[in-house]
Amino acid sequence: MSALPAPAENDLLVELRDVTFGYGERTVLDRLSLSVPRGKVTALMGASGGGKTTVLRLIGGQYRAQRGQVLVGGQDVGAMSEAQLYAMRRRMGMLFQFGALFTDLSVFENVAFPLREHTALPEALIRDIVLMKLDAVGLRGARDLMPAQISGGMARRVALARAIALDPELVMYDEPFAGLDPISLGTAARLIRRLNDALGITSVVVSHDVQETFHIADQVIILADGGVAAHGTPDEVRASTDPLVRQFIGMDVDGPVQFHYPGPTAEQDFGVQA
Structure with missing residues (x-):
């Protein structure tokens, strides 16, 4: 899939440059780079545990990148003082799950x-x-x-x-459609799009709902294995031939994303001889 044309630097509100972050020994983001253009709706998608909410927390300064830079309005979040962080957060809105x-x-x-x-x-x-x-x-x-x-x-x-x-300049949505009935879900999706355009804000939407999210997004970024598996317009991402992207969009059980979390074999845990 061809990459989107790179926007001018002043057209970007958020940038992650070569960001690495993990919890203990588990690396969640591995040299991740992505950008969020001003005035657009960017959807951040991928399988559970892929680092989507972690990205939101890095943007908001709750976490600091272990490597690389997180830039908001051209300013490095990781280098901000507590007072600077509070000032930056006043320019942000956050819609938490539920x-x-x-x-x-x-x-x-x-x-x-x-x-x-x-x-x-x-x-x-x-x-x-x-x-x-x-x-x-x-x-x-x-x-x-x-x-x-x-x-x-x-x-x-x-x-x-x-x-x-x-x-705010930026509104971040963490699973805004979770637990909603179809009517409420559609209402919420249209509202995100309408407010983004009417208020001239920038929106980052973390969601697993492919249909509604693709309907309102200008840009879709799918995270996997610590990096970007696909990015582009909704139509470009739909046309991806990447097996992981196809599994996610098609909601397939079988594919690169496995049902079982990696760990010891059943033989090792239960002492069963092969």
């Missing part, structure tokens, strides 16, 4: 939280901003409800309103 709303705060208070935490805006202005963000996700009327009173799909939309409360 929303991660504060269960003891109302819908309104959940969305207002980052505004009160990171700004000195007057309450009247915070109220207007919160209602505008809730309106953008179709939930202005649910402002007084508690998280336990709304559905999983609605909770995900509240979490999205909270993620965009500070008008």
